[in-house]
Structure formats: C-alpha cells, structure tokens
Amino acid sequence: MEAISFGQWKLTWLNGGVTHLDGGAMFGVVPKALWSRKYPVNEQNQIELRTDPILLQTGDKNILIDAGIGNGKLSDKQKRNFGVLEESSIEKDLETLGLATEDIDMVLMTHLHFDHVCGLNRWDAEKEEYVSLYPNASIHVSSIEWEEMKNPNIRSRNTYWEMNWQGIEEQIRPFEKEVTLEQGIKMIHTGGHSDGHSIIELVQGNEVLLHMADLMPTHAHSPSLWVLAYDDYPMTSIYAKEKWIKEGIARNAWFTFYHDAIYRAVKWNKDFEISDKVEREK
Template sequence: METLSLGNWKLTWLNGGVTHLDGGAMFGVVPKALWSKKYPVNDLNQIELRTDPILIQTGEHNILVESGIGNGKLTEKQKRNFGATEESQVIEDLSKLGLTPNDIDIIIMTHLHYDHVCGLTNYDSSKGEYVSVFPNAVIHVSDTEWYEMCNPNIRSKNTYWEMNWQGIEKQVKTFNSEVTVVDGIKMIHTGGHSDGHSIVVLTQGEDILFHMADLMPTHAHLPSLWVLAYDDYPMTSIHAKEKWINEGLKQNAWFTFYHDAFYRAVKWNESKEITEKVERHR
C-alpha cells in the first residue's frame, strides 16, 4: 500500500478494485493519437482505471475518500462491460493496518457513480436487504448529488443504483456549496462530471493537497480541455479544472488520484512538469 505524509497526517491508498473503460470515452474529443502518448491503451481500446479509496489518518479520525467497487455488486455482464477484473480488498487492507470498517468515522464522497460508491453497501441475506459496510461513518456528499442519486434521470439511472444508497440513508450528511469536514479538510461543489460533483482540499500547515476526483481522474487529464465524454456538463468541468488546477500549481500542491493506474499523487511545477510523485507499485 502506497502512502503519503501531509503534515502530521498519513494517506494510504487501499485496493478498491479495477475497471477498464474505453479510452475514447475517458478522453472525450481528444484524438487517440494524443492521449495514447500519455496513458497506455490495450487492444480493446480500453485504459486501466483503479478504484482505490484513500484512507486519511489524522490521529483523531479515520477518513475514507471514496469507497471502491465493492464485492458482489456487479453482474457478470457489468463486469464485462466495465472491464472489472478485480473487486475490492478494502476490508482486507484495513485489517493489515489494524483497522476494521467500524473504525471508519468519516467518508468523503466526491460523487456517487457506481465505481465510487459500490463499496458503501453489501447485501445481508439474513435481512434480505442492503446494509452499510461502514456503519459508524458520517458520509459527506453534496445535496445535489444525493438528490440525483435517489432520483436519477433517464441518463443517470445507469450509474445511480438503488442498492448503493439503501442502507446508508441515515448516515448521509449533505452540503450545498462547500463544507469543512474537519479542520483542514474541505469539500467544494464543482459540478461538471456530474451535477453534484465535488473536489476535496486538504491543508496541513504549509502543505496542501487537491483531490480533483473525476475532473482529473488520471495524471494524463491535466490539460483543461481533456475532459470525459462521461461528463454531464463538460464546459463546467473545463472551467472548474482551469480554476482549481491553476490554484494548486500556484501553491505547489499535491494532486491525488482515485483512478490512476500509475501515480497515486504528483506535484507539477507551473510549466506542468512533474517535480514529485508517488508511484503505484504494479
């Protein structure tokens, strides 16, 4: 498990599973001749996308950012369509760190698409219903995202699934434009990828970290115009990327990733050259 220290805090990437999605869809209108130089693609035109939650240990709190794809949540057809070749090992990784799901007291959800939220619930056959995997956690998400999760439209119903919100309703705490989750951790609603999408900003003294979530799912998505065909509001994504990436570059911030198969975190200089990095052990 790769780690990063931010002040007195420790970040650890857990194994949440992996998908392989169409590279064209992940880079939108960007020609393959350009994006394939930045991120490898297989013979099926798919790129590897991790779904690895970040555990933040502050000394007072055990916080998860996202939850992975879970176990037993995808049908065989969905596994084929999403290129899901590995399911979550989050609970096993927590155990290696001396923790259980009951020790997680805060969960930050940037948005609630299946590949981020499936790990929050599992099916309890004795109760005949889905139950929370992390029963002691307060789950933070924007109110816009939570509303659409529970009331999906004709497009979003393909990723907002009832089984992923049943069982966690009483744990969810929503916010409007931004919220301080704990001192030093702020969620900011951006929209773009989804109407309720948020980013996360961590500050510890002079150290700062930006988790851009699916506005910048991999290091290869650094250019502002390189947005996903999956984005509901691509121009909103572009404007949000322009604002927050430039803000991070000015502050010499770390940028962390949930989906990147190669980097867990990077720092770029203002010429957009990588100056520091945490590579994923492959």
C-alpha cells in the first residue's frame, strides 16, 4: 500500500479493485495517437483503471475517499464488459493497518457511479438484504448526486444502480455547493463528469492537496480539453479543470488519483512538468 504524509495527516491507497475501459471513451475526442503516448493501452484498446479508495487518517478520524467496486456486486457479464480482473480487498488492507470497517468515521463520495460506490454496501445472506459496509460512518455526497442516484434518467441509470444505495440511506449527509467537514477538509461541488460530481480539497498549513476525482481520473487527463466521453456535461468539466488545475499548480498542490494505474499523486510545476510524484507499486 502506497502512502504519503500530508502535514500531520496520512493518506494510504487501499486496493478497491481494477477495471479496463475503452481508451477512446476515456479520452473522448482526443485522437488515440495523442493520448496513447501518455497512458498505456492494450490490444483491445482498453486502459487499466484502478478503483482504489484513499484512507485519510487525521489522528482523530479515519476517512475514506470513495469506496471501490466491492465484492460480488457485478455479474460475470459486467465483469467482462468492464474488464474487472480484480475485486476489492479493502477489509484486508484495513486489517493490515490495524483497522476494521467499523472504524471508518466518514466516507467522502465524489460521485456515485458504480465503480466508486459498489464498495459501500454488501449483501447479507442472513437478512436477505444489502447492509452498509461502514456502519459507523457518515457518508457525504452532493445533494444533486444523491437525488440522481435515487432517480436516474434514461442515460444515468446505466451507472446509478438501486442496489448501491440500499442499506446506506440513513448514513447519507447531502450538501449544497460546498461543505467543510473538519478543519482543512472541504468537499466542493463541480458538476461536469456527473451533474453532482465533487472534488476534495485538503489543507494543512501551507500544504494543499486536491483530489479531482473523475474530472482528472489519471495524470494523462491533465490537459483541460481532455475530458471523458462519459462526462454528462463536458464543458463544465473543462471549466472546472481550468480553474482547479491552475489554482493547484499555483499553490504547489498535490493532485491525487483514484483511477490512475501509474501514479498515486503528482505535483506539476509552472511549466506543467511533473516535479514530484508517488508511483503505484506494481
């Protein structure tokens, strides 16, 4: 498990599983000749995309950023379609760190697409229902995202699945526009990738960390115009990337990733060159 110190806090990447999705869909209108120089692609035109939650430990709180793809939630057909070669082992990783799922105090959901939210609950065979995997946690998500999760449209119902909100409703803490959860921990609604998509800003003294979630799923998506075909509102994604990437570089911020198969976190200098990085161990 890769980890970085951030002020007095610690961030650790947990194994939430892996998908392999179409590279063209992940880079939208950008020609393959360009994006394939920045991110590896296989013979099926798929790129590897981790689904790895970040455990933020502040000393007082154990906080999870997104939830992985879980276990036993996907059919064999879905596993083939989404290129799922490995499911979550978050509970094992937490145990290695001396924690259990009951020790998680908050879960920060950037959005509720299946590859981020499947790991929030599990099937309880005895009760014959879905139950929360993190029973003592408050779950924070934008109110727009939560409403669409419960009432998806003809397009979004392909990723907002009813089984993924069952058993967690009482834990949901929706917010409008932005919310400060603890000193130095802020969720900010951006829209773009989904109507309710949010990013996360962490601040410790002069240190800044931005988790851009699926506005910038990998380091290769750093150009502001390189947005996903999956984005519901691509122009909103572009505007949000322009604002937050520029601001992050000016503040010498870490940019962290949930999906990147190469880097866990990077810093860019003013010339947009990587000046610091945390690589994922293969």
